[in-house]
Amino acid sequence: MPDPAGPLLADSVTKLGPEAAGRVVVSGSHGGVYAAALACRSGCRAVILHDAGVGLGEAGIGGLGWLEAEGMAAASVDHASAAIGQAGEMLAQGRISHANAQARACGVRPGMSCTEAARRLEAAPLHDGACPEVSEAREVLRPTGARRALVLVDSASLVRAEDAGQVVVTGSHGAVFGDDPRNALKADAFLALFNDAGGGTGTGRLAALEARGVAAATVAAKSARIGEARSTWQDGIVSAANAPARALGAQCGAPARALIDRALRAPARPGVT
Template identity: 35%
Template sequence: MNATGEGEAAPRQIEVLASVRGRVMCMDSAYDVDEANRGRDVCVNSSYCGVLPARFIAEHRPRAAIGMDCGVGPEGSAIAGLWYLEALGIPAAVADVMTAHLGDGVHLYHHGIVSFANQPALDCGVTAGMAVREAAALLLEHDPVAAAASEITNRTVMETTPDGRSVVAADSIAFGTSEDTDRNVLVTAGHTGRSAVPYLRRCRPFGFICSDGGRGLNDSGMAGLYLVEADGLAGATVDARRARMGSGLSHYHDGIISAVNALAAAAGVEIGMACPQAAHHLLHRRPPTASPVP
């Protein structure tokens, strides 16, 4: 029976869309993905997307997969398979479990609303809040860009001043460049421990906001914040419990300031401030006074 208790069980896979590139196939379980889907089909399966279902999906390497978030769960266990599949280069997304019937792939296709997507799926145009049927069509017709990890920086300009200086979100401080030197505010998504210091000193942003990494023993996750004060770098951290490490955009949109160094505090950045406001303060702070020429 289906989720409403009526009729016979559906076939293992039902085609709902086709093109020269492949098909969108609906199925009630991730365990119904098979070799016929390899390299061509988007598998809309009404299972949770934990690591175990993702392993079954990955064995047959379909073009893409869409499952259910099942309330996300402790440690994100119900959607952890998104990143398992991302590591294999397979675009994947999940729908809010309250928008479609569990165990009914066709219902998921017609009624589901996307809640989370991995980076390859985002690269194909999938976004949270999108209808599953629209996301499935995008995944069928688009391929994520093949690139090395160091090439996927997700640098995004969030605010720009009239003179062309910007707040730039990126996934790591390692993605800071010479164009940021004494010019841009970087919002990045790694911790601010001592290993971040060489990267901060190399690119010398006008200001920076990184993660506190959950603070760590003896506040080691934010030690770099104070080590670079002598270099004239104004910086702050956001609470790692509120913003996703590894996502500069999450740090910008979701971040709440957890610590500031003296230079950032002088610019008006305060603990508890939302990241966009803090980044704005850093972008518009008064430049350090140049040292007099001897």
């Protein structure tokens, strides 16, 4: 029976609670494995995520195959049709780019509107059984000669207050989810890096962090696996940078690792630890 309330909207899949049980969820999160696992654990019926430009190793849609193996329907919205981190926009104007076997069995196809796909996914069978645990990594490294720590977090949700003044490298997209600029980062890092999720709105955190005096940059989705901080660090190519990051030497087209190394060794900026 169709859900009279329509799909449940969640700008970030990390915010799903018990209200998701049995519902079709449209989430602004990228379609990586960890986001898919969170959707699975929420007990939702099916999920539509953002394809984040698909990117290196198709990491932006990696969760669709993971959910297919678990027997749960999932699809992704084309990054060119709607902004990442904005579930309402995805539902209103998004177009489907990929669908797993269970979603295709419900009639979901590439090019279909997100609204129609969500309606069809109401017929998807509920996932039966427990979801495997998928954990995101958080590492704190102290390279030789560095003035500050290198904090590697697969998701910006893993940033802590104690990370203020450190170099924070994330696997998260660079958009501000929802409409609150305070969501850009939980701590005022010395430098923060994100994935641009295919460009466009995937760089919105940079301006929000610049207003807080935080240097921030994104790496191109095609250069690094979204959802993996180590890939941002080791593989990423800078695609956009705010003014404080440019003052640190950030250059579009240059390896992110070079920028990170400079930030680790740079003297403190006035008013910044």
